[in-house]
Amino acid sequence: MPDAALWQSGGMDTAPQNPAQDTARPAARNTKGYAALSGSQFFRLAHRLSDAVNDVRIQLAKRWNFVPQTIAYQGYGSTTRVRVLGRVLLTQKPLPGSKAEHAARNGNQNVRGWRAFTGVPLQFSDVEITIGDVVTHVTADRGGLIDTEVDVQLSPGWHTAVLRAEGTDPAEALIQVIAPGVEFGIVSDIDDTVMVTALPRPFLALWNTFVLSERARMATPGMAVLLDRLTIEHPEAPVIYLSTGPWNAAPTLARFLTRNMYPKGALLLTDWGLTQDRWFRSGQDHKHRNLERLAQEFPDMRWLLIGDNGQHDEAIYSAFATENPDKVAAIAIRQLSVSESVFAGGHSEDGDHTTSRVPWIYSPDGAGIAKQLAMLDLLRG
Numbered sequence: 001m002p003d004a005a006l007w008q009s010g011g012m013d014t015a016p017q018n019p020a021q022d023t024a025r026p027a028a029r030n031t032k033g034y035a036a037l038s039g040s041q042f043f044r045l046a047h048r049l050s051d052a053v054n055d056v057r058i059q060l061a062k063r064w065n066f067v068p069q070t071i072a073y074q075g076y077g078s079t080t081r082v083r084v085l086g087r088v089l090l091t092q093k094p095l096p097g098s099k100a101e102h103a104a105r106n107g108n109q110n111v112r113g114w115r116a117f118t119g120v121p122l123q124f125s126d127v128e129i130t131i132g133d134v135v136t137h138v139t140a141d142r143g144g145l146i147d148t149e150v151d152v153q154l155s156p157g158w159h160t161a162v163l164r165a166e167g168t169d170p171a172e173a174l175i176q177v178i179a180p181g182v183e184f185g186i187v188s189d190i191d192d193t194v195m196v197t198a199l200p201r202p203f204l205a206l207w208n209t210f211v212l213s214e215r216a217r218m219a220t221p222g223m224a225v226l227l228d229r230l231t232i233e234h235p236e237a238p239v240i241y242l243s244t245g246p247w248n249a250a251p252t253l254a255r256f257l258t259r260n261m262y263p264k265g266a267l268l269l270t271d272w273g274l275t276q277d278r279w280f281r282s283g284q285d286h287k288h289r290n291l292e293r294l295a296q297e298f299p300d301m302r303w304l305l306i307g308d309n310g311q312h313d314e315a316i317y318s319a320f321a322t323e324n325p326d327k328v329a330a331i332a333i334r335q336l337s338v339s340e341s342v343f344a345g346g347h348s349e350d351g352d353h354t355t356s357r358v359p360w361i362y363s364p365d366g367a368g369i370a371k372q373l374a375m376l377d378l379l380r381g
Contacts, residue, residue: 066090068122072163072173073250076238076266078297079154082175084129085266086146087247088165089119119248121145122165130162131175140165143271145247156180156236174264178298182236184329184378185298186227186265187291188306189313190243190253193334194223194262219260220334222366229370229379230304231263239265242290247271284312291320295327302329304378306369309333309362318356325357330376332361332369 073085121144129136131152138148146163156179164170178185188194196218231237245253247269254267270286294303305320305328307313314333321328353360361372374381 062090064092066120067093068125068165068168069093069119070127070163070165070168070171071251072161072171073247074173074254074264074266075161075175076240077149077152077175077177079152079156079177079180081149081151081297082131082154082159082161082177083266083297084131084146084148084150084161084163084173084175086127086163086171086173087250088122088125088127088140088144088146088168090122091119125165127163127165130164131159141271143247145271176238176264176266178238179236181300182238182298183300183302184234185238185240185294185301185303186230186234186306187240187242187294187303188227188265189308190241190245192220192308192310192336193306193313194220194227194241194260195256196220217256219256219262220366222368222370223334224261224366226366226370226373227263228261230373233379239263240268240290240294241265242268242287243270244286245269284316287312287316288320291316295320295324299327302327304329304332304373306332307334309335318353321356321358328358329378330359330361330373332363332373334366334369335362335364337364 067090069089069091071087071089073087075082075084077083121140121142123140123142123144125140125144127138127140127146129138129146129148129150131150132154134150134152136148136150138146140146150161154175154177156177159175159177161173161175162170163173227239231239241253241257243253250267250269253269257265268290291303291305294301305317307317314331317328317331317333321331359376361369361376363369363372370379371381373379
């Protein structure tokens, strides 16, 4: 994956320390005499090209009568500060009275994943956020995403945030406010952990995202019951679904979780595309960064981390537990079957966790994980 370091190590010129030298110095040239771009210059150019493409998409979407829409995602927070998530897009609105409108209104969609990607991000849109008496104005990012913190004074429990960009209808999002003193929370992966699609790993994200009907997605055996039991026995515990999936898939994933009786929880997804020095965002960095953020937001919380042994969850959770052993109640890893491991491109080694200060649990399904959690007194037997 090319980044600034790769381009520079390949002979590209780096920026000088003195800005004055930069203006006086001619651009570096390669062996054929063409001016060479540094890594940072290359990615700035790529961003400009990406923005230009998005501008064309916006013009086409408006010509096709797409309408601006604010989409609000479930958030979470403390009694004094909450994290609000949403997105601003141009989307194709169902015709009034049509079957599509009726299905959308009643939650009966049977949507192919690619339809979620027909929306066009409205970059840098101004968005008004209202939570109770607090009104805040923020700006969406390059991908139309809103991910911001708002200072509040709220009681523990469920509250509503109203998001509205100019020219859109207001959108409501549930916000779970966690009470001071709550010491147990749940973080769960999605793909191969709570949802199974037996396909080769290189095609899994593409298939799940673009092709598969959401009603065809399979829930992992026993996982919905496990998470439901955990939230019943720990009613104040937050549930966070941490995945490397794209924000475009958030509505589809939310409907899948609801349809399969998983408990309500915030989705923390990622935005596919360019960063300052990468072609694509790192899923591992996304997960690690959000785990560290949760640890800072709730310093007294101990988290049950749930994932699978497909490839990276064990390494990510192990690194976090090593750095923050007092913030991890246990790590539960769903073991893939032989066929799932083949499709997933293998599985990570379970490793020796005998010296770990954090309990590790392995089982192929939710029922097996539940039995071992009961032995740790995190569930009643």
